[in-house]
Amino acid sequence: MTSEEPATLYFTGTAGAGKTSAVRAYAEWLKNAGHDATIVNLDPGNENDEFEPDVDVREWVRLDDLMREYGLGPNGAQVAAADMIALKIFEVKQALGEFRTDYVLVDTPGQVELFAFRESSKAIIDALSGDRSMIAFLFDPALARQPSGFISLLLLSATVEFRFRLPMAHLLSKTDSLRPEQLAEILAWSEDPDRLYERIRDEFATPDIALSTELFRAIESTGPFLGLTPVSSQEGTGFEAFYRSSQRTFAGDEDLEPSQGPTDT
Numbered sequence: 001m002t003s004e005e006p007a008t009l010y011f012t013g014t015a016g017a018g019k020t021s022a023v024r025a026y027a028e029w030l031k032n033a034g035h036d037a038t039i040v041n042l043d044p045g046n047e048n049d050e051f052e053p054d055v056d057v058r059e060w061v062r063l064d065d066l067m068r069e070y071g072l073g074p075n076g077a078q079v080a081a082a083d084m085i086a087l088k089i090f091e092v093k094q095a096l097g098e099f100r101t102d103y104v105l106v107d108t109p110g111q112v113e114l115f116a117f118r119e120s121s122k123a124i125i126d127a128l129s130g131d132r133s134m135i136a137f138l139f140d141p142a143l144a145r146q147p148s149g150f151i152s153l154l155l156l157s158a159t160v161e162f163r164f165r166l167p168m169a170h171l172l173s174k175t176d177s178l179r180p181e182q183l184a185e186i187l188a189w190s191e192d193p194d195r196l197y198e199r200i201r202d203e204f205a206t207p208d209i210a211l212s213t214e215l216f217r218a219i220e221s222t223g224p225f226l227g228l229t230p231v232s233s234q235e236g237t238g239f240e241a242f243y244r245s246s247q248r249t250f251a252g253d254e255d256l257e258p259s260q261g262p263t264d265t
């Protein structure tokens, strides 16, 4: 597959959802499965010492430098950083072009709303994306295990998808931190809107449930129940299923390239 343009996957999600860990774990999984993966860090504030991206936006723009030089807070600095990265994006793209690779895995900034709502972020994604690009949106169990949190994540992911206009996969991260019955319940919500609807009514047993109910019905009718792929970066599980679903997305519903790697759950 190295002869053609690489597939690009952007990992997004709320702060601390496990984006950086998922990029590292999926790169590892791809390598074990015989594929080449190149990691791009688009987070100018990334401070994970164990993270060693192949192309790192911090070579051009660093959040701590912006905060110090311009007296900005972390959010203001993220906003300024997105604009500065957009100005440097062709240099980033050139650095990436030096790698011959099957997959480009892109780690994105923690503050997803700051990232998703900037025009410059859209310009960055447009510049880096080839014909086969998609977003992996991570559902953090800390939020996803309450019905209201699950719905909030569906809405947020729909917003990100709407902004970037790329196909999207939903991943439930850190599944090792969930009890089996919690995991089963969250997965059931992702497959059956009525199960979720019942639980919303339990969670909002007050006369004020109208808003959540209406929101729920709106989400249901737009059809973002894409299914949720459970993964654990800590245990390295779930990536086989994610690989297969991303292949279907890239190939237009066809699994062109069965994995040669180890299977997992």
Ligand SMILES: Nc1nc2c(ncn2[C@@H]2O[C@H](COP(=O)(O)OP(=O)(O)OP(=O)(O)O)[C@@H](O)[C@H]2O)c(=O)[nH]1
Pocket (backbone or CB within 6 Å): 013, 014, 015, 016, 017, 018, 019, 020, 021, 022, 043, 048, 108, 109, 110, 111, 173, 174, 175, 176, 177, 231, 232, 233, 234, 235
């Ligand atoms: N139990 C468990 N913890 C995880 C897993 N993945 C990530 N974490 C933990 O979740 C926290 C956040 O992980 P990161 O990978 O830094 O998340 P992030 O989304 O990149 O965070 P920001 O970039 O700061 O928004 C860390 O403490 C990780 O150790 C996992 O699969 N299982």
Ligand SMILES: [Mg+2]
Pocket (backbone or CB within 6 Å): 019, 020, 021, 043, 046, 107, 110
């Ligand atoms: Mg991160």
